[in-house]
Amino acid sequence: MVAPNGARKTKKDHPNLPITISEIVEEADNCFKCGANAIHAHVRDKNGNHTLDIGLYSELIKELKTKVPDxxxxxxxxxxxxxxxxxxxxxxxxxxPESASVAFVEMLPDIKDYKLAKNFYEFSIDNNIQVQHILYSVKDLRLFIQAIKSKIISNKKLQVLYVLGRYDKNFESRTEDLDLFIQEHQSIISFIEWGVCAFGEAETDCLMKSYSLGGKARVGFENNFKNTDGTIADSNAERVSEIVALRKTIL
Structure with missing residues (x-):
């Protein structure tokens, strides 16, 4: 999966960061041709700020399905x-949508007040929407497991994404950050599909570790601009190409 822009970075961070719908669609097409199997999509308003605007999302989804239908x-x-x-x-x-990512601690900030979250997850199942639960820390994972045990979340078709480096002061991940998640998720490993995204220069190494342990990977400018050799990637497609090539060497 490619995450081409995220919510916060701008063209001041990288001139080729896709911001407009046309830029996102073009980047998605290039990434698909390089081996990306899905896109994690953010939209921005006219000022370049993160938004959950229904109209913009509808337009993006329509354009993506026209340009890159697969x-x-x-x-x-x-x-x-x-x-x-x-x-x-x-x-x-x-x-x-066919799929949506949801930060678990945003949808369920208080596990004792779970009605809205439970309704959301039930709605998603009833409407065949694949939810990917974003977990930023082992604490999030523990609460997630508790929510499964409490039947706030069904244990059917569960996808989780472990975010490495989010709470590092410099937004830099380490491969060993994944170890604690792996240790903690053993009780639910039989019914989850898990993957990793990673901030900073260790992104590639973290994603390769995920693959080697049976997980999946999300790559892109949302988390990191650099290739393994330290050079700045020209595009998300370049990052996708590197990950696809390296994955073939370990699987």
Whole structure:
């Protein structure tokens, strides 16, 4: 999966960061040709800021399905401090996408107040929407496991993404960051599909470790601009190409 832009970075960070819908669609097409099997999609408003605007998302999904019809689209519900759980739910309810990513601690900030989250997850199952649960820490994973045991979340078709380096002061991941997640998820490993994204220069090494342990990978400018050799990638497609090539050497 490719994550081409994220919520916060701008063209000041990288001139080829795709911001507009046309840029995202072009980048998605290039990444698909290089081996990406899905896109994690963010949209931006006219000022380049993160938004969960229904109209923009609808336009992006339509354009992607026209230009790259065989590339699955996962929309994000990331709050970025702007959106409430009910607003995040509303986006998914109105768009009914094939896939959506949801930060678990944003949708369920208090496990004792779980009604809205339970309704969201049940709605997703009833409407065949694949939810990928974003987990930023082992603490998030423990709460996630507790929610499964409490039947707030069904144990059917579960996808999780472990985010490495999010809480490092320099947003730099380490391969050993994955070890704690692996140790903790053994009780649910039989019914989850898991993957990794990783901030910073260790992105490639972290993704290769995920592959070697049976996980999947999300790569792209949302988390990192650099190739393994330290050079700045010209595009997301370049990052996808490197990961696809390296994956073949270990699998």
């Amino acid at each position: 590339l699955p689209v996962q929309l994000t519900t990331e709050a970025v401090g702007k959106y409430s759980p009910s607003e995040q739910f509303d986006v998914v309810r109105k768009l009914s």
